[in-house]
């Protein structure tokens with residue numbers, strides 16, 4: 001698997017993949033489904049505190065999933081929020097791809113912690129974060145507005161230390 005940033009040139013393929021996976025994604029995620037929404041989405045992830053990464057097969061370049069690191073906060077927090085969606089599911093691609101995203105977040109972005117908010121009924125997503133070494137930190141009623149309502153979410157997170165990553169501290173981390 002390889003990662004690459006989502007780019008404007010991906011529009012046609014991305015919209016095709018979103019249309020082909022509406023059943024898998026509903027009601028958990030809502031990805032851009034029109035050219036206008038796609039362009040807004042790419043523009044959002046061109047900002048420095050947001051990253052959108054495509055998970056691709058190394059040999060063919062086929063896009064099999066998407067993972068975003070949003071709301072990156074530096075300073076004493078060094079935290080980002082993870083979200084993801086498969087375009088090819090049930091083959092282990094997301095486990096490996098999101099694992100790479102975590103290494104990228106900890107080694108290259110030098111974040112300390114990645115969190116993921118997951119609805120209790122989203123069994124596939126809960127299994128994914130458990131496989132990747134996240135720990136459950138808590139439960140927040142009415143945390144996020146998803147599919148037309150404020151939904152309760154479990155809060156999961158993983159730190160660089162939990163995965164044994166030792167990266168140089170980010171320059172914005174205070175000395176003490």
Ligand SMILES: CC(C)(COP(=O)(O)OP(=O)(O)OC[C@H]1O[C@@H](n2cnc3c(N)ncnc32)[C@H](O)[C@@H]1OP(=O)(O)O)[C@@H](O)C(=O)NCCC(=O)NCCS
Nearest residue numbers: 024025028084085086089090091092093094095124125127
């Ligand atoms: C959440 C989501 C990304 C998980 O994707 P996934 O396909 O289960 O994850 P993987 O690609 O790693 O596949 C792992 C599954 O494939 C199975 N599998 C089959 N063949 C495999 C192989 N050769 N190697 C590894 N796993 C294999 C695994 O057993 C596992 O199934 P299990 O969880 O039932 O045990 C996907 O369900 C999705 O896109 N959901 C909608 C969007 C969503 O919910 N996003 C998160 C919002 S919080």
